[in-house]
Amino acid sequence: MFIAAPLFKREQLCFFMKKHILISTFSLLAIIANAQDEKMITDRPGFTIDPATTEKKWIQAETGFYRDTEKKGFGLKNHFMQNPVLAIKYGVVKRVELRIITELATIREEAINGTDIYKGLNRVELGAKFNFLDGKGAIPKTSLIAHYHFNHLRTIFKDTIDGADFRLAFRNNISKTVSIRYNAGMLWRDFRFDPYFLYSLSPGFNFGERWFAFIEVYGYFWEKYHPMNSLGAGLAFYINDNLKVDASAGIGLSKLAPDNFYAFGASFRFRTSKKAE
Secondary structure, X not given: OOOOOOHHHHHHHHXXXXXXXXXXXXXXXXXXXXXXXXXOOOOOOOOOOOOOOOOEOEEEEEEEEEEEEEEEEOOEEEEEEEEEEEEEEEEEEOOEEEEEEEEEEEEEEEEOOEEEEEEEEEEEEEEEEEEEEOOEOOEOEEEEEEEEEOHHHOOOOOOOOOEEEEEEEEEEEOOOOEEEEEEEEEEEOOOOOOOEEEEEEEEEEEEOOOEEEEEEXXXXXXXXXXXXXXXXXXXXXXXXXXXXXXXXXXXXXXXXXXOEEEEEEEEEEEEOOOOOO
């Protein structure tokens, strides 16, 4: 078993981060603005990122829990759990947002001779989203999203080599109720190895003023290796324009993908100034 950090220090860090995330979440929920602005657009639920950026001088938080299962044979399974993932986004100027993503995780690996469990900090990413093209007609709204991965800060399978990712995010609005989002990009788990190529395609549907549903197919592929493809669907509900809850689930379509997964979470935003510009 690989030990990423001394147990005492790792447990202290996990406890501190969980406490900090919970306190921050409830504090932010308590001061969410009730301004009559357009509804926020979020990246979650799902794998596909929307090209919309956080409004200038607003902070938007998106958090949730995720679990997937991978069958290994002989009745054994591997489980991966986000508990939770948290993305904080800030609108610096119009069309540009800064992003930080952290993830506490639990990995459970079952074997005939026992079960290994790893817990701790699994992701620390810093990045930005740049919207450089508005959609009109057949021309999609288009943004570039990029993150730097601080792998050396992880406490699960800590690595001295960092990584990165980028993707182009597109959205075509077919009507007031139907849109199609799609992404394409690359991911370096760390800079020692060749990148993964990533893709996604996700039709979305608005029902009334508060409901949003989607389906998506997405995955990764590598040259000379089998792809990792998945199919998912989800539903989101706007409690108000600045607060949204969601749930999603899906299945793997290829051997390397998880056999099944589900997630649920919430997103909210608030102004950092009295008047958004």
